[in-house]
Amino acid sequence: MTLPSEQDGRAGDELARSLLDSGALTPEWAETFRAVPRALFLPDLVWSYDMATGRSVPVSRAEDPQAWERSAYANVPLVTQWDDGRHTGVEPGAVPTSSASMPSVVAAMLRDLDMTEGMRVLEIGTGTGWNAGLLAHRLGGSGVVSVEIDPSVTKQARDALKRAGLSPEVVNVDGRHGWPEGAPYDRVIATVGVRAIPPAWLEQTRPGGIILAPWGTHHSDQDALVRLTMADDGSARGPFLRMVEFMKLRAQRLDWNRFARHIPEFPGDADVSSTRVTLAELGDRYESVRFVIGLCVSDCAHVVNRSDEESGKAWFFDLASRSWAAVEFHSGKPDATVYQSGSRSLWDEVERALRWWTDHGEPSLDRFGVTVRPDGSVHPWFEAPENGLTIG
Known part of the structure; x- marks a missing residue:
């Protein structure tokens, strides 16, 4: 097991304090964030992403370990793969395809998942393995399944989790299909943007369970975090919480x-x-x-x-x-x-x-929501599920 160094511990404490102050991190997750630092899961070369400018700047641990550490504990997204792994070199590639999300986004999504001890969680999109590690630290490895489509990303995440002494089940499969062998789940959390909620996610979630996913339409690249609660009839419904931005599920990218x-x-x-x-x-x-x-x-x-x-x-x-x-x-x-x-x-x-x-007074996003039928069809609504969003 790789334990955080004293320097890692100080940086992790500082990050946890700032996230607690902002409200993104809740007290029940604070110790987990300190015990499972993001730095343990990052490759030696990352690209620090500036969301304001859209620029990605390479940061090498070998060439500038201090800059690398600052990036590891900064509240910024870090690109860890370009062009589905075809990219080589230090300069950014064409399309970012795997990343370590902003710590504030990770913390807030875990808060919104509203977990309790003994729950089973399915994560869609393992990435670096950090989010799966946080979940496993809180729930124990036997309660967490994480799926990842990219074989090389899967291996890197497994290796990082092993070094960290954490043991969620990490499976190399297409996230659209979930992982029925581990179902039913109390919670499903997607760390990739989707344009359709796969029926398999509904089938594998218990009635009363929650699906938390960045969802959007092909109208734009925007995602909004939606919190769906499963009903007894196999459908799910719930409100949008806020805007987020994630890399898209490979099978649902727009050509x-x-x-x-x-x-x-x-x-x-x-x-x-x-x-x-x-x-x-x-x-x-x-x-x-x-x-x-x-x-x-x-x-x-x-x-x-x-x-x-x-x-x-x-x-x-x-x-x-x-x-x-x-x-x-x-x-x-x-x-x-x-x-x-x-x-x-x-x-x-x-x-x-x-x-x-x-x-309608330029209503905010949290006044909208969607109902997802068992076949995956999505029906937007305004303020309540019975108020279907139809524009004449």
């Missing part, structure tokens, strides 16, 4: 190349109109209005190509047909040009969603 057939040439036969909606009103990556539009406008992918703060082009693509819309925003001009093509008038739907959100 943008699929939309190349939507627009053989621009603007083609598109209908042309105008709108007074501004680019800012569509929301940025951290604003809930963008997430709510995704709830209201189903099966729609959205991306913005910005020229500056006020100008650029917003694209909307139907996931089920070849309908599309594009809106050109011009700095200093009150009107934006709208192009729409296909059986769905996607921009009209977006405008209706924006009007609904404004008319």
